Amino acid sequence: MTTSRQLDERYGRTGRGRLPWIIGGAVALAVVVAFGWMTVASTMNAVDADDLGFEVVDEHSVNLRFQVTGPAGADILCAVEAQDEEFGVVGWKIVEIPASESHAQALTVSIPTVATATTSLVNTCWVS
Structure with a gap:
């Protein structure tokens, strides 16, 4: 009677063929976990305005x-600007927002300008 071990030896099926797949799977899993952690870590300090x-x-x-x-609980800085009708910057300011227990804060700031502004906006914000 032929055993499964004899069949494996006859047709070249050995346990060593699985080792590269196991190593490859472990490496792929490590890459996925690292990418996931980087994504979570980068969004923890994200600021939206x-x-x-x-x-x-x-x-x-x-x-x-x-x-x-x-x-x-984090201090935030925002760059705000005022623009004229041709979208040229006619005024800007860095606004310091102190840490708060709330995730969202509504603010009103006055931006000094060198000419009449037709719009104003938040350019960018970041955790200081």
């Missing part, structure tokens, strides 16, 4: 209303 509106006070200032969503 939404413009809510603006009001041109006069030719030398504009008020910008915006909401910032970021990690609770």
Whole structure:
């Protein structure tokens, strides 16, 4: 009677053929876990800003209303700017937002301008 071991030896099926697949699978799993952790770690400190509106006070200032969503307990900095009708920057300011227990904060800031602004916006925000 022929055993399965004899059949494996006859047709070249040995246990060593599985080792590269096991190593490859372990490496692939490690890469997936590392990529997942990098994604989670980068979004933990992500800051998002939404413009809510603006009001041109006069030719030398504009008020910008915006909401910032970021990690609770972290200081946040935002670069805000005012633009003219040709989208040229006529004023800008760095706004320091102190740490808060809330994830979202609504703010109104006054931006000094060198000419009449037709719009204002949040350029970018980051955790300081």
